[in-house]
Amino acid sequence: MKTFYEVLEQLYKKVLVGATLEKDSHDYVFYLNPAFSDAYCSVAPSLEWSNADDAPGQPPSSHVKGAPVPGAPVCGQRGSEVSRARERVLLQLTVIRVMVTRMWSREAEGHARGKYREIIRILLQSADIDSKLICMFQNSDKLLSHMAAQCLALLLYFQLREKITLSNSWIAFCQTNLSEYSESEEVTHCLWIITIVMKEIFKDTCPEKTEILKQFLAPLDTTFEVFYNSLLAQHFENQQDPSKLTNILVCFLELLELLITSRIYLTAHFKSQRILFLKPSCVLDILTWPAPAFVKRKLIIFIKKCLLCKVGEDLCGRSMPLSLSPDHLLDEDVLALANAVLQAVSLGLLETLSVHRKPSCFGGDAVQPGCRLISGSDHVILRAASLVTMKSLEIKLQKCTSTNEMKVDLQKFMSELLTFLKPHVQRFLQSHDPCEWLCRAFIDQDDDMLEAAKASMGLYLRLTRECEATAKSTQEKEMLINHTHENGCNPHCIFLFFVKYLGFDSTVLLDFLISSETCFLEYFVMYLKLLQKDWGNFFTVCQFFDAAESQRGTPAWSRSPSLFQDGSASRAAPCHPAAPEGRLSASTRVSWASDDSSGPPSQEVAGEGTHAAQDHSLSSPWASQSLVDYDSSEDSEVESMDQCVTNSKQTSLHQEARRETQGPAGTNPDKKELRLELQSRPLVPKESNTPFSAESEGDSDNTFSEAGIFYRTVKCFEELQSAVYRLQMKNLFPYNPTALLKLLKCIEAMYNKSVTPL
Incomplete structure (x- = not known):
C-alpha cells in the first residue's frame, strides 16, 4: 500500500503535466484537505495521518496515529513527526496551487481541466478551506504561512471566475485587519492576497474582468478608505518596529497602484479607486517621513505614473483594453494630484527630499570591511x-x-x-x-x-x-x-x-x-x-x-x-x-x-x-x-x-x-x-x-x-x-x-x- 505522502507525490506529478485524473474527485479532495485544527493552528494535530498506508477512498477513521518507536526519545520523535507533517501540508498546498493554475492553462487537456475544476469546487464546498488557510497565517513557519496565503489568493480568484460567492471568513478577515492600522502579520498577508488576486484579474484573458473586479472590491470598498486614513496618519519615528510599518507601506502602495490601474483600464465604480486623488496630500506626506529610501523611491515613481496616466502599463501591456466608458472625473482628479504636488513643493518638499544614494549590496545595504564605498546621488x-x-x-x-x-x-x-x-x-x-x-x-x-x-x-x-x-x-x-x-x-x-x-x-x-x-x-x-x-x-x-x-x-x-x-x-x-x-x-x-x-x-x-x-x-x-x-x-x-x-x-x-x-x-x-x-x-x-x-x-x-x-x-x-x-x-x-x-x-x-x- 502506498503511504499518504506517496499518493500526494503521484498526484502532484500528474497535475504538474496536466494529466487526466482517473479516481473519483472526492478521493482526491480527501488527500488535499489540510487537517488543521482551528484551536491550535499548527501542524501538530495533523500527525494522526502522517503514517497512513491507505489508498484514496478509505475513510479518515482508518488513519491512526503511528506508534512510537521503541527506545526513541519522545522529543526527537515528535520533532520528526512535525517535520513530516509540515512536508505533507506544504505538498498539499503546492498541489492545490498547481491544480488551480493548470485549470486555465491550454497545456492541460480539456477533460483534465474539467476534473481539476470539479475537485476544487468540492474542496471549497466541503472542507471550509478558506478558514483553514487563514488560520495558517498565524503559524510561525514563514514558508508555510506564505504558501497558505498564495494558495488562498488563487482559490479566491477561482471563486470569482466561477461566480461563487466569496466566503464570509475571508471578508471578515479583511474587515477585521484593515479596520485600523496594526503591526500584525495578518495585515501584510491581507494586503498581499488582495494584490495577488487583482494581478490575476489583470493577467487573465476572460472578457468579464469588470464584473469580476466589481465582485471582488464591493465588500472591501469602505474598508480600503478606513485603512488608507489610518495608515497614513501614523508617525514613522514613533513606531516600536519601523520595519513592520515599512513592509505594510510597500504592500499598500502596490495595492493602491492596482486600484488606480483598475480605474484607468476598466471602469471606476468605487471610491477606493479614487482615494489617492481625493486625499493626495496624505500620501505625499510619506516623502517627509524618515522612511527607507526605497519606499520614497517607490512612492515618487508611483506619483509620476499617475500624473502621466501610465499606471499599470507594465502589468497590463496590450492585453488590457482601455475602458469603453470614459472617466470624466480623471482629468479633475489628476489636476487635484498636481496641485497637491505643487503645494508640497512650495512648502519645501524638494529641500527635504534626500537624494544621497546608499550602497546597494546583496543581502542589505551594509558595506563589508575592505569594500570601497561608492557615494553619489540617487x-x-x-x-x-x-x-x-x-x-x-x-x-x-x-x-x-x-x-x-x-x-x-x-x-x-x-x-x-x-x-x-x-x-x-x-x-x-x-x-x-x-x-x-x-x-x-x-x-x-x-x-x-x-x-x-x-x-x-x-x-x-x-x-x-x-x-x-x-x-x-x-x-x-x-x-x-x-x-x-x-x-x-x-x-x-x-x-x-x-x-x-x-x-x-x-x-x-x-x-x-x-x-x-x-x-x-x-x-x-x-x-x-x-x-x-x-x-x-x-x-x-x-x-x-x-x-x-x-x-x-x-x-x-x-x-x-x-x-x-x-x-x-x-x-x-x-x-x-x-x-x-x-x-x-x-x-x-x-x-x-x-x-x-x-x-x-x-x-x-x-x-x-x-x-x-x-x-x-x-x-x-x-x-x-x-x-x-x-x-x-x-x-x-x-x-x-x-x-x-x-x-x-x-x-x-x-x-x-x-x-x-x-x-x-x-x-x-x-x-x-x-x-x-x-x-x-x-x-x-x-x-x-x-x-x-x-x-x-x-x-x-x-x-x-x-x-x-x-x-x-x-x-x-x-x-x-x-x-x-x-x-x-x-x-x-x-x-x-x-x-x-x-x-x-x-x-x-x-x-x-x-x-x-x-
Whole structure:
C-alpha cells in the first residue's frame, strides 16, 4: 500500500503535466484537505495521518496515529513527526496551487481541466478551506504561512471566475485587519492576497474582468478608505518596529497602484479607486517621513505614473483594453494630484527630499570591511522628482487663463526645481544655458527625458498661445519667451541639446520613432510644428550655441544680443537675422555658472558615452547601439527592420501620436508626390555646390559651416527624412509616416529659403 505522502507525490506529478485524473474527485479532495485544527493552528494535530498506508477512498477513521518507536526519545520523535507533517501540508498546498493554475492553462487537456475544476469546487464546498488557510497565517513557519496565503489568493480568484460567492471568513478577515492600522502579520498577508488576486484579474484573458473586479472590491470598498486614513496618519519615528510599518507601506502602495490601474483600464465604480486623488496630500506626506529610501523611491515613481496616466502599463501591456466608458472625473482628479504636488513643493518638499544614494549590496545595504564605498546621488529620485514637478506644473497651467499667473508659477516652481538639481548636475553642464539641465538630469533614462521635454514644450506653448490670444505686443512676447528660457524651458535649446548629446545621429532618432517605449513621436511632431512657426528663433538659438562652442568657458549668453525675436516676424528670416539688444538675468547666470558644487561626481552621469557634444564628430557612442545599421547591406536592413516592426508595441500615447501624423488607414495619397520631391532635391545641398562654403568664408562666426549646430541639425533632419521615406517605400515602417514626412518637407523649404541669397 502506498503511504499518504506517496499518493500526494503521484498526484502532484500528474497535475504538474496536466494529466487526466482517473479516481473519483472526492478521493482526491480527501488527500488535499489540510487537517488543521482551528484551536491550535499548527501542524501538530495533523500527525494522526502522517503514517497512513491507505489508498484514496478509505475513510479518515482508518488513519491512526503511528506508534512510537521503541527506545526513541519522545522529543526527537515528535520533532520528526512535525517535520513530516509540515512536508505533507506544504505538498498539499503546492498541489492545490498547481491544480488551480493548470485549470486555465491550454497545456492541460480539456477533460483534465474539467476534473481539476470539479475537485476544487468540492474542496471549497466541503472542507471550509478558506478558514483553514487563514488560520495558517498565524503559524510561525514563514514558508508555510506564505504558501497558505498564495494558495488562498488563487482559490479566491477561482471563486470569482466561477461566480461563487466569496466566503464570509475571508471578508471578515479583511474587515477585521484593515479596520485600523496594526503591526500584525495578518495585515501584510491581507494586503498581499488582495494584490495577488487583482494581478490575476489583470493577467487573465476572460472578457468579464469588470464584473469580476466589481465582485471582488464591493465588500472591501469602505474598508480600503478606513485603512488608507489610518495608515497614513501614523508617525514613522514613533513606531516600536519601523520595519513592520515599512513592509505594510510597500504592500499598500502596490495595492493602491492596482486600484488606480483598475480605474484607468476598466471602469471606476468605487471610491477606493479614487482615494489617492481625493486625499493626495496624505500620501505625499510619506516623502517627509524618515522612511527607507526605497519606499520614497517607490512612492515618487508611483506619483509620476499617475500624473502621466501610465499606471499599470507594465502589468497590463496590450492585453488590457482601455475602458469603453470614459472617466470624466480623471482629468479633475489628476489636476487635484498636481496641485497637491505643487503645494508640497512650495512648502519645501524638494529641500527635504534626500537624494544621497546608499550602497546597494546583496543581502542589505551594509558595506563589508575592505569594500570601497561608492557615494553619489540617487538619480532615480532626482529624475522622478523633476518630472513630477514639471508635469504637475504643466497640468496646472493648462487650466490657467491669466498670463501673469502662469509666469509667476513658472518662475516659482522651476526656480525651486533648478535649485534642487544644481548640486547634483551643475558640475557636469557643458554650457551656461539653464535649459541644459534637462538632458543632463535625464541622460540615463530616455523615456523620462522625452516626457520631461514634452512637458517643457507644453509649458512653452501654453504661455505663448495665451500671449498671442490676448494680443500682446511684440516686446511682451519677446519678454515672455525669454522668461521661459531663463527658467530652463525653451524648446529649441532643449531639442538642440538632445540631438547634440546624440551626436546628431539620425539613426537614433529613427529608433525612437519606431519604438513605442517613449513618447518621442508625439514630442517630435509637436516640435516640428513649432519649428515651422518659430524658425527665426531656432536660427538665433543655433548662433548662440556656436558662439558658446567657439568660446567655451565664457558665458556666451551674457556677451551676445537677445536670444529671441518675434517668431511671426522672422518666419522668412534671411541668413543673418537682426536681433534686438538684451541680456539674460544676472540671477540665472550666477545660478548656473558657479563652480561650487556640494554634490560628488556621479558615475552614472560622467560616463564616456555622455560627452558626444564636446567634439564635432557626427558619430556617437549611442549610435553603435541603434536598432538598424543603415550602412549595411539591403538584406540586413530589411531583416533588422522586420525585427523592429515585430517588436513594436503601440501604447495609448503612441497611438494618439500616430493618429496625429498619419492619414486614413491603408491610404497613402501623397507617396508619389513625396518620392518625386525627395528625388529632385535633398534637404541639405551637397558639399560640392552648397552655398554654405561661399557665405561662411566671409562670416566670422561660421554660422553655416559644417561644424555649426544649425547645419548639423538640418543634416540630421535630411538623413532622418531619407531613412523614413526609404522604409515607407518598402512597407517596413510600423505606421503611415506621410504626415511626418510632410513636416520634414516644410522644414526643408524653410531651410532652403533661409540660405538663398537675397
